[in-house]
Each structure stands twice: as C-alpha cells, then as structure tokens.
Amino acid sequence: MKTLATIIKELRKANGLTQQDLSQKSGLGLRLIREIEQGKTSMRMDKVNQLLALFGMELSPTPKARNNE
Template structure:
C-alpha cells in the first residue's frame, strides 16, 4: 500500500506537504504511510486514498496450500 500511495502522489505531481493539505491528514502520517508503517487507522488511510478514487476494504486473508 505504501508504494501505491507514493506512486499515486507522484503521478499527480504532489509533494508530501501538498498531499497532507489536500487530504486533511498530518504530514507526519503521510510520511509514515509512505515509509510502510504497519499499523494505522483504516479511516485515515481511506481519507487519503479517496483523493485517488481508491478505497481500502477488509477482505478475507488468502492462504495458499502447497
């Protein structure tokens, strides 16, 4: 997810600061997300993803049997 958000930000020509302002989220959170922070509130992530027409949804964990 962190790579996707960073890529979308760059595709849209935004700095982290601009993304922070547009999303209403703190700059620190934007940086943590892009650096791969492993735990965060889903509503905050969706607030950010909404700018790019995306949404994070719960899904069953996929397991692979050998």
C-alpha cells in the same frame, strides 16, 4: 503485489504532489503521510481511506494469496 506504501507514493508522484501537498489536500498530518509512505504497519483505516479518497480509492478486503503447499 504492491504495498500500500508503494501505491500511495506512486499515486502522489503521478499526480505531481509533494508530501506537503498531499497532507494539505487530504487534511492529514505530514507526519502521517511520511509514515504511510515509509510502510508503517499500524494505521487507522479511516485515515488511510481519507487519503485514498483523493485518488478515488478505498481500502477493501481481498482474498489473501495462498502459498502452494
């Protein structure tokens, strides 16, 4: 399963955007873009959704994978 950091980075690159471009298009700070792509573990969901909206996506709850016991 891909992490949020990996998904954001792949989407950015697939759309030919630099981190600076993504910052400008999303209205989020460059520092936050870098932190997200580096896997920062605590973020405001509204900011992540603001970023994901550029790619037609949003955060949503999904069932957690269970380990076979």
